[in-house]
Amino acid sequence: MLQQTTVAAVKPYFLHFLDRWPSVEQLADADPQEVMAAWAGLGYYARARNMLACARTVAAQHQGRFPEGVKALRCLPGIGEYTSAAIAAIAFDEPVAVVDGNVERVVSRLYAIETPLPAAKPRIRDLVQEMTPSERPGDFAQAMMDLGATICTPKRPACAICPLSAPCLARAEGRQEFFPVKAPKRAKPQRRGAAFVAMRQGDGAIWLRRRPESGMLGGMVEPPTTAWSVKADGAIGAESAPFAAGWELAGTASHGFTHFDLTLDVWRAVAPADPQSDGWWATPERLDEEGLPTVMKKVVAVALPGIIFRRRPGRAAP
DNA sequence: TACGCGTGGAT
DNA sequence: TATCCAAGCGT
Numbered sequence: 001m002l003q004q005t006t007v008a009a010v011k012p013y014f015l016h017f018l019d020r021w022p023s024v025e026q027l028a029d030a031d032p033q034e035v036m037a038a039w040a041g042l043g044y045y046a047r048a049r050n051m052l053a054c055a056r057t058v059a060a061q062h063q064g065r066f067p068e069g070v071k072a073l074r075c076l077p078g079i080g081e082y083t084s085a086a087i088a089a090i091a092f093d094e095p096v097a098v099v100d101g102n103v104e105r106v107v108s109r110l111y112a113i114e115t116p117l118p119a120a121k122p123r124i125r126d127l128v129q130e131m132t133p134s135e136r137p138g139d140f141a142q143a144m145m146d147l148g149a150t151i152c153t154p155k156r157p158a159c160a161i162c163p164l165s166a167p168c169l170a171r172a173e174g175r176q177e178f179f180p181v182k183a184p185k186r187a188k189p190q191r192r193g194a195a196f197v198a199m200r201q202g203d204g205a206i207w208l209r210r211r212p213e214s215g216m217l218g219g220m221v222e223p224p225t226t227a228w229s230v231k232a233d234g235a236i237g238a239e240s241a242p243f244a245a246g247w248e249l250a251g252t253a254s255h256g257f258t259h260f261d262l263t264l265d266v267w268r269a270v271a272p273a274d275p276q277s278d279g280w281w282a283t284p285e286r287l288d289e290e291g292l293p294t295v296m297k298k299v300v301a302v303a304l305p306g307i308i309f310r311r312r313p314g315r316a317a318p
Numbered sequence: 319t320a321c322g323c324g325t326g327g328a329t
Numbered sequence: 330t331a332t333c334c335a336a337g338c339g340t
Contacts, residue, residue: 003335256324294326
């Protein structure tokens with residue numbers, strides 16, 4: 001959960017998952033759709049699929065206990081170089097280099113590394129491996145990460161109280177804010193599409209479907225949307241709807257993803273009882289449990305201004 | 319190696 | 330408002 005995600009965002013999800021699936025075996029036996037719904041709002045949904053696959057592997061092939069050693073850990077789904085090293089060092093006392101974004105920043109300043117990231121990663125990993133003590137390597141790893149998170153921060157690092165200020169080469173030159181050097185990132189393209197929110201007469205249930213397992217929002221629930229194409233001028237027409245109905249334009253929903261910005265035209269209609277399309281009806285009370293990703297909650301909110309999503313772990317309803 | 323992959327808080 | 334960035338991974 002903590003991969004590329006802050007502790008504050010993760011905490012309520014983590015507590016809920018531990019409560020709902022307290023052991024590796026229980027998670028391994030979980031309903032995948034329920035796991036995806038429980039992850040909704042946390043982002044990077046491949047992590048949820050990987051975590052479930054990881055639990056199944058640990059349960060089936062390792063008697064429900066995580067294997068010791070970075071190499072065995074590294075073979076598990078969703079556990080890469082950082083996570084395998086963190087588990088090995090913190091849980092199994094293995095003196096391996098644990099390098100996350102915080103440590104990259106600390107070390108790049110400590111040695112004033114001019115090579116841009118991510119090209120500098122191998123060099124940083126070697127330096128951290130040299131620094132890692134054989135005694136309490138897990139505490140060392142967490143101390144380095146916490147140093148980066150609380151003192152050696154991206155903006156305005158607190159060098160005055162930093163235990164590494166004396167040997168820090170960047171600090172000596174007064175250039176700490178210029179590290180780490182990063183490769184330039186490309187501009188975010190704009191994309192456009194349409195979403196179709198169909199309501200059933202009577203109970204106001206909404207027509208939903210599940211997205212393909214791979215790709216954007218893989219395995220997540222949505223009101224039907226078109227493909228998201230390179231931005232064109234003007235609204236996308238109701239002829240793109242998954243079924244015929246009295247579609248009317250309700251507005252637009254915008255959402256920024258990591259690598260593009262999306263604008264969706266939101267169409268609304270009272271639909272036939274049987275749309276003759278892949279999907280299912282979800283009543284307003286059930287919408288929370290369906291676990292819509294954030295962009296889809298925005299879509300529904302545009303179509304139905306009265307709707308309120310409650311179960312966003314740890315956050316007030318919008 | 320470079321890119322695809324979410325979301326929300328801080329500045 | 331715009332930008333950055335967070336306990337990265339898989340392909």
